[in-house]
Amino acid sequence: MKFSLKILLWTMTVMALALGFSGFYFVNFVFETSLSREVGQAKDESSILGFAFETAALSVPAKYSVLPDNTVEEIAANLEKGGQSAGRLLRISDEEKNALYVSDGFEMDEALLMRTEEDTKAYRIIRSDDHYYVHTGTAVNALNRILYLENLKDVSEVFTERAIGFSLYRRVTLIMLCAGLFVMYFISSMLTKPVRLLTEATKRMAAGDYAYRAKEISQDELGELTRDFNSMAGALEQNIEKLREEIDAKEEFMGAFAHELKTPLTAIIGYADMLRSHRLDEEKSILSANYIYTEGKRLETMSLRLLDIIIAGKEDAQLQTVSVEPVFDYLKEMFCARHEIEFHYTYEQCRIEAEVSLIKTVLVNLIDNACKASEDNGRVEVSGCAVDSGYRFAVRDYGIGIPQAELHKITKAFYMVDKSRARSKNGAGLGLALCVQILNIHHSELHIESEAGKGSCFSFVLTKSEVRDES
Amino acid sequence: MIKILIVDDEKPICDLIDLNLSSAGYHCVTVQDGLKAIEMIEQEAFDLILLDIMLPGADGYDVMEYIRPLDIPVIFITAKHEVKDRVKGLKLGADDYLVKPFDVVELVARVEAVLRRYNKTEQRLTAGDVVVDLEARRVVKAGKPVVLTNKEFGLLVLFIRNKNVALFRETLYEKVWEEEYYGDSRTLDLHVQRLRKKLGWENNLVAVYKVGYRLEES
Numbered sequence A: 001m002k003f004s005l006k007i008l009l010w011t012m013t014v015m016a017l018a019l020g021f022s023g024f025y026f027v028n029f030v031f032e033t034s035l036s037r038e039v040g041q042a043k044d045e046s047s048i049l050g051f052a053f054e055t056a057a058l059s060v061p062a063k064y065s066v067l068p069d070n071t072v073e074e075i076a077a078n079l080e081k082g083g084q085s086a087g088r089l090l091r092i093s094d095e096e097k098n099a100l101y102v103s104d105g106f107e108m109d110e111a112l113l114m115r116t117e118e119d120t121k122a123y124r125i126i127r128s129d130d131h132y133y134v135h136t137g138t139a140v141n142a143l144n145r146i147l148y149l150e151n152l153k154d155v156s157e158v159f160t161e162r163a164i165g166f167s168l169y170r171r172v173t174l175i176m177l178c179a180g181l182f183v184m185y186f187i188s189s190m191l192t193k194p195v196r197l198l199t200e201a202t203k204r205m206a207a208g209d210y211a212y213r214a215k216e217i218s219q220d221e222l223g224e225l226t227r228d229f230n231s232m233a234g235a236l237e238q239n240i241e242k243l244r245e246e247i248d249a250k251e252e253f254m255g256a257f258a259h260e261l262k263t264p265l266t267a268i269i270g271y272a273d274m275l276r277s278h279r280l281d282e283e284k285s286i287l288s289a290n291y292i293y294t295e296g297k298r299l300e301t302m303s304l305r306l307l308d309i310i311i312a313g314k315e316d317a318q319l320q321t322v323s324v325e326p327v328f329d330y331l332k333e334m335f336c337a338r339h340e341i342e343f344h345y346t347y348e349q350c351r352i353e354a355e356v357s358l359i360k361t362v363l364v365n366l367i368d369n370a371c372k373a374s375e376d377n378g379r380v381e382v383s384g385c386a387v388d389s390g391y392r393f394a395v396r397d398y399g400i401g402i403p404q405a406e407l408h409k410i411t412k413a414f415y416m417v418d419k420s421r422a423r424s425k426n427g428a429g430l431g432l433a434l435c436v437q438i439l440n441i442h443h444s445e446l447h448i449e450s451e452a453g454k455g456s457c458f459s460f461v462l463t464k465s466e467v468r469d470e471s
Numbered sequence B: 001m002i003k004i005l006i007v008d009d010e011k012p013i014c015d016l017i018d019l020n021l022s023s024a025g026y027h028c029v030t031v032q033d034g035l036k037a038i039e040m041i042e043q044e045a046f047d048l049i050l051l052d053i054m055l056p057g058a059d060g061y062d063v064m065e066y067i068r069p070l071d072i073p074v075i076f077i078t079a080k081h082e083v084k085d086r087v088k089g090l091k092l093g094a095d096d097y098l099v100k101p102f103d104v105v106e107l108v109a110r111v112e113a114v115l116r117r118y119n120k121t122e123q124r125l126t127a128g129d130v131v132v133d134l135e136a137r138r139v140v141k142a143g144k145p146v147v148l149t150n151k152e153f154g155l156l157v158l159f160i161r162n163k164n165v166a167l168f169r170e171t172l173y174e175k176v177w178e179e180e181y182y183g184d185s186r187t188l189d190l191h192v193q194r195l196r197k198k199l200g201w202e203n204n205l206v207a208v209y210k211v212g213y214r215l216e217e218s
Helices: A003-058 A069-082 A111-115 A156-191 A193-206 A221-277 A282-314 A325-334 A356-373 A404-409 A419-424 A431-441 B011-023 B034-043 B060-070 B083-091 B104-117 B150-161 B169-176 B186-199
Strands: A089-093 A099-102 A121-128 A131-142 A145-154 A320-323 A342-347 A351-354 A379-387 A390-397 A447-451 A455-462 B003-007 B027-031 B048-052 B074-078 B096-099 B124-127 B130-133 B138-141 B144-146 B205-208 B212-215
Touching: A003 A069, A003 A121, A003 A131, A003 A145, A003 A156, A069 A089, A069 A099, A111 A121, A111 A131, A111 A145, A131 A156, A156 A193, A193 A221, A221 A282, A221 B011, A221 B104, A282 A431, A282 B011, A320 A325, A325 A342, A325 A356, A325 A379, A351 A356, A351 A455, A356 A379, A356 A390, A356 A431, A356 A455, A404 A447, B003 B011, B003 B034, B011 B027, B011 B104, B027 B034, B034 B060, B048 B060, B048 B104, B060 B074, B060 B083, B074 B083, B074 B104, B083 B096, B096 B104, B104 B169, B124 B150, B130 B150, B150 B169, B150 B186, B150 B212, B169 B186, B169 B212, B186 B205
Parallel strands: A342 A379, B003 B027, B003 B048, B048 B074, B074 B096
Antiparallel strands: A089 A099, A089 A145, A121 A131, A131 A145, A320 A351, A379 A390, A390 A455, A447 A455, B124 B130, B130 B138, B138 B144, B205 B212
16 A cells, blocks of 8 residues: 555544544533433522422412312313423322323323422433433422422434534534545645655666666655665765776677787687698798787787786785895896987986885886887986976887877777787787886876977886985 | 788788688788778779778778779678678678688688679680580589589589688588588598599699699699
8 A cells, every 4th residue: 555545544534533532522411411401490490490489379368278289280280281382291299199280292101200208309310202301300398288299391402413413523524524635635745755756766777777776855854864864875886886987898808808819819729721732932030920929929928918917916015125226236237238229318316115126017018118118319318307296207208109199099909009010019909008007006107298399208107215314 | 813911910910811712813912001091992903802901091981981882792801790890891891701710722712702793704624635614503624524513513613612621621622512521531532532523633633641632733
């Protein structure tokens, strides 16, 4: 069952019960009050009648020592006549409780009469032919006789009023309930609206629409729930987006990798096939074998570089405090008179936080790239200087440079600015990807400034050690 | 002589295709740059172009735009195996595609097939005194017709097209029977023997130890 319907039903049940009880109690209270007033009046009337009867008996001639029956009748008839307009009904009985005078329409049993004693008064409320009466009985002491006077007072009106009150109240209750139902329907649907919106959002998200958010329409607990849900959805969406990007990057990498793998494989398979099938002359045999060798080497370089990247990605580098001097010494030794390229080293003395072998790998890669980009007799500058944020290494060349549009792609695996050129210099297109990976471990990044035809400058900043090197 | 332009940024691949197609009797020109390829296409007439997609200068699709009005058949050579890349190439008007890494025999067969479609290839193959009419599927030896079964005919064509090349059993079987080779060579050997007998090639069609067969022609 729907939550809003539940709210509605329970509210209506409680409302109906409350209205019913209060209505019944109220109508009944009014009724009881009226009835007791009527009973009081009936008792008063009974007393007045008794008194009137006794007074009338006093005027009976003195020749009777006992009040004769016919006189009783006479007085009773007079009394009845006196109250004709009020519909007074009387019955007078003698000591033996035999009726002496009965008004027309007085058709009561004698239960009350039997209970009425000389010194008591009695009353009861009795129903007869759809009429309610207050039946009072009293003893009258007149002229040595004890007579019993009964009186009926019609109180049907009070009962009718009660019935009307009830039926009116029922109608009012019904109308109130209908109106309440109407109002509560809107209220409950308004209260449960955040829940419905949230359900909708959950369904849409489950169906894959991760960007969908539940509308926040209230400030209460449900509103809070919606806000929390939305912030959870936001966090989830970010994670999913990140995962998706990672998958995309991986797929791109796999695609590039497959492509890079296929070219040397095609050559190796093709030349090997030629060697085994054809009778090649010596020159062609050597050419084929050489291609198999160089392409095999290319695969080897690629797989080693890939391994480096994977290891660099997994390694938790142990950063140590080291002096930059040995790093530059190592580079100087490695790149002194190679490639007919001029190397210039300028550096400031400093101690840095780094994993030396990894940083050496980065610098070797960058210098290697600089050499590949440079013409013969080119110039490569390697520098190190302290800056505000740390210690900055820079490798500058004056070679072919990188087109502006391709700058963002160059750190991707297998990217080469000039493919045939990089190939001829035994590049795999993985160096910069490895550098970025290593710098990530050092919480640093690679800055690239480049202009096509004029050369490039690759730089990165490492943390300086707190302890100052005095030497 | 049929002239083929090979465009691939990888020199080893260019040379590989060049060597194989040259030995199959085609004249080949190689170029490693898309822009240079366009220049050459504008200057010289080629019968077929083998085109790589990833090229420096202008990529294969760009080069294709220049080739299309010239109505020169094109075979794409690509390392991309995704269907959409192949479809794109074919939609641009390529006649066929070859996915790296490819078999040399397959390369030659595809080149033959495309050229045949353009009626640029010789419809008659000859080897010694044997003449094969590809269209009529007729074989004549020294003026006398020879009756061959379908498989024998297929084998003969493959041998003549790859003269002096040792053809591996699996290659022969896969090309002629168009089924995977499971190492059972009895069927193949039987057909080769019947072919030898029918053409009198006992000395020309030699078995190569542990490899297969080679058609030798001086």
